[in-house]
Amino acid sequence: MSDIQNVECITEGKTGVLVFKDKLTKKGPGSKNKVPFYNPTMELNRDLSILVNQWLVNNNEKTMHILDGLAASGIRGIRLANELEGDFDVTINDWSEDAYALIKKNLERCGLKNVVASNRNLNTLLSEERFHYIDVDPFGSPVYFIDSAIRGIYNNGIIACTATDTATLCGVYPKVCLRRYGVQSFHSPIMHEIGLRILLGFICREAAKYDKGIEPLVCYSTDHYFRAYIQVKNGISYANESVDNLKRINSKELFFSSKQTTEIGPLWLGKIQNKNIIEEVRTLLSGKQLNTKNILWGFLDLLEEEADASAFFYTTDDLASLLKISPPKMEYIFEKLKEKGYDASRTHFSPTGFKTNASRDEIETMFKHQK
């Protein structure tokens, strides 16, 4: 049993939570050795889950059963219990005895009524109980929990999962990706978008086994993790519609790799954001006390901007280096594309990235004629 005395209180949102004093402060995915683990760099990730859950509770008339499935200190679940308004309850689960002890201590301090601690293997719990929201926030890959989450989610419920096996999803370890996700990955300037689409494709296939379809609501990649909020819809027609979004692509189709001919996939090539829901989630920001409020505002804005854009993007620096010219300013690209009537949007995947329906030839001409 951990020394439950060796803790300090940190505050996220409007909730004080006890975490162990040796908590990590560096950026990164974290390590399995720190149990119960707390990663301060995941605050934005947790803040967004407050907003998505508030949206879920606001849009349902019955009691929403919410599960923080891999809870560690319990910070996400305790925050959800304390910071959401409306009709809901929260189960906070972790199989570690140390984590369970800390979660219970945190719950005693908070005095919240609508929340329980649980000390089970998440896969067992999800074989026996169902929830409207399931949060899967593992060390590394979420693949080991997706099958159970699909079985344990109510119709139209939301599964939120984090993946910190970024290198694998980004094509650094193709064999691992093939084993883990059943997908041929690809290391390239657009690896973060491919990685996210690998993850979504995997979840889609896991759901389809049970005649369920998926709708990605808010999905993104950051420097050290991927995160996906996915609504699950029961029924063969939803499952069929979803699998229609699974495709393989050839690297020849991607702008930077004319010589390579690798088959990539299967990838989810459907939408990765729901624009309306992003707008609604963003309006909830003003009613919440969140430390990352300003960053989240800009971030949701960016996700909304690219919500309707096609898959994959160009980057000014990679294209310029292929053409052996200096990269044009982003403003120049947007001005020219819009002048010619093309769609153009920024992308959260890269600060020098842009999405457009203009042809490669049109884009090259713009690059070559920049002033």
Ligand SMILES: C[S@@+](CC[C@H](N)C(=O)[O-])C[C@H]1O[C@@H](n2cnc3c(N)ncnc32)[C@H](O)[C@@H]1O
């Ligand atoms: C990355 S930590 C969770 C961090 C937490 N969600 C947060 O926001 O701070 C992953 C946790 O999953 C727990 N875990 C791993 N496998 C599990 C399983 N099969 N069932 C339940 N808990 C598990 C570990 O004990 C660990 O505390």
